[in-house]
Amino acid sequence: xxxxxxxxxxxxxxxxxxxxxxxxxxxxxxxxxxxxxxxxxxxxxxxxxxxxxxxxxxxxxxxxxxxxxxxxxxxxxxxxxxxxxxxxxxxxxxxxxxxxxxxxxxxxxxxxxxxxxxxxxxxxxxxxxxxxxxxxxxxxxxxxxxxxxxxxxxxxxxxxxxxxxxxxxxxxxxxxxxxxxxxxxxxxxxxxxxxxxxxxxxxxxxxxxxxxxxxxxxxxxxxxxxxxxxxxxxxxxxxxxxxxxxxxxxxxxxxxxxxxxxxxxxxxxxxxxxxxxxxxxxxxxxxxxxxxxxxxxxxxxxxxxxxxxxxxxxxxxx
Numbered sequence: 001x002x003x004x005x006x007x008x009x010x011x012x013x014x015x016x017x018x019x020x021x022x023x024x025x026x027x028x029x030x031x032x033x034x035x036x037x038x039x040x041x042x043x044x045x046x047x048x049x050x051x052x053x054x055x056x057x058x059x060x061x062x063x064x065x066x067x068x069x070x071x072x073x074x075x076x077x078x079x080x081x082x083x084x085x086x087x088x089x090x091x092x093x094x095x096x097x098x099x100x101x102x103x104x105x106x107x108x109x110x111x112x113x114x115x116x117x118x119x120x121x122x123x124x125x126x127x128x129x130x131x132x133x134x135x136x137x138x139x140x141x142x143x144x145x146x147x148x149x150x151x152x153x154x155x156x157x158x159x160x161x162x163x164x165x166x167x168x169x170x171x172x173x174x175x176x177x178x179x180x181x182x183x184x185x186x187x188x189x190x191x192x193x194x195x196x197x198x199x200x201x202x203x204x205x206x207x208x209x210x211x212x213x214x215x216x217x218x219x220x221x222x223x224x225x226x227x228x229x230x231x232x233x234x235x236x237x238x239x240x241x242x243x244x245x246x247x248x249x250x251x252x253x254x255x256x257x258x259x260x261x262x263x264x265x266x267x268x269x270x271x272x273x274x275x276x277x278x279x280x281x282x283x284x285x286x287x288x289x290x291x292x293x294x295x296x297x298x299x300x301x302x303x304x305x306x307x308x309x310x311x312x313x314x315x316x317x318x
Contacts (some may be wrong), residue, residue: 004067005066006024006069008020008069009070009071009113010070010133013031013054014046017033020033031047032045040060040062041061042058042061043060047179050142053133053134053135053142054133055132055187056132057131057178059127060127062123062125062127065123067118070117071116072115075113076114076136076154077135078112078113079134079154079160080111080134081108081109081133081134081195082108082109082110082129083108083131083132083170083174084108085128085174086127086128086129088125090120091119092118092119092120093117094117107166108198109163110161110162110163111160114159115159115160115161117161132194139154140154143195143199146196146199150202164198165272168278173190173193174190204262204263222257224245225246226261229268229269229272230272233269234295236296239254239266253265270310273295274307277315280295281315282318288315291315
């Protein structure tokens with residue numbers, strides 16, 4: 001039996017599992033949705049953290065390609081934070097823009113329930129996804145009081161879609177979450193830290209009317225430039241070249257880059273470089289000097305200084 005497309009709206013995990021179970025060969029067991037062999041292997045499992053806050057882990061391999069089409073709701077009563085953790089690439093279309101998601105690319109997207117999307121999930125690939133689902137009531141009771149300047153942005157009846165790349169802090173927190181192995185308290189602590197960390201990053205973006213006034217073409221160009229920076233953290237950047245690639249003047253490029261991402265292009269690139277250096281050191285395959293060289297530093301002392309300025313410790317202490 002072939003299942004090419006599943007349509008759904010953003011809802012609670014229990015209702016989502018019931019909906020999926022009615023469409024594909026699967027079994028619901030407590031807080032788990034287990035795939036039957038004729039459809040694939042693996043499972044989805046959720047954790048109710050608090051009333052109005054859920055977390056879900058997906059680890060599946062499908063037998064056939066699948067299209068997940070999320071339909072827009074009439075109101076923004078729920079918000080979804082989607083962390084895509086697989087090496088396999090999936091294509092997601094949101095607001096007529098196609099986003100390639102993988103652990104090496106854009107790997108975190110924040111949606112509101114009024115945002116429609118279409119995701120192509122490939123067959124015979126390990127698909128690892130971690131989701132956080134927040135009701136609007138929970139968001140405004142537990143998060144917005146600490147980030148009041150974001151209230152107007154999230155209290156809207158328009159689709160919301162924000163993307164991020166996983167940095168060292170987010171990856172470290174995500175590594176502490178495993179519903180099958182870790183105790184509940186460890187997972188809940190990491191989940192709440194993730195939410196706090198993400199909203200602090202959103203707060204730096206100036207998510208207000210000025211951001212909404214950015215032309216969609218300029219925003220798309222910035223996303224392309226950010227992808228270049230993310231995939232080449234070891235290279236030196238030339239701001240003039242980046243602004244030319246974005247078809248903008250240098251002053252305009254610097255201004256709206258900071259407006260959208262909350263930091264300058266140089267600081268953004270330096271942060272990505274240091275995050276990659278930390279990952280490389282933790283893999284324990286390269287020495288400090290080799291890691292510095294891989295990150296584009298010919299002078300070890302300059303690398304050590306930049307690393308300590310970012311993390312507060314020397315690379316030799318990792």
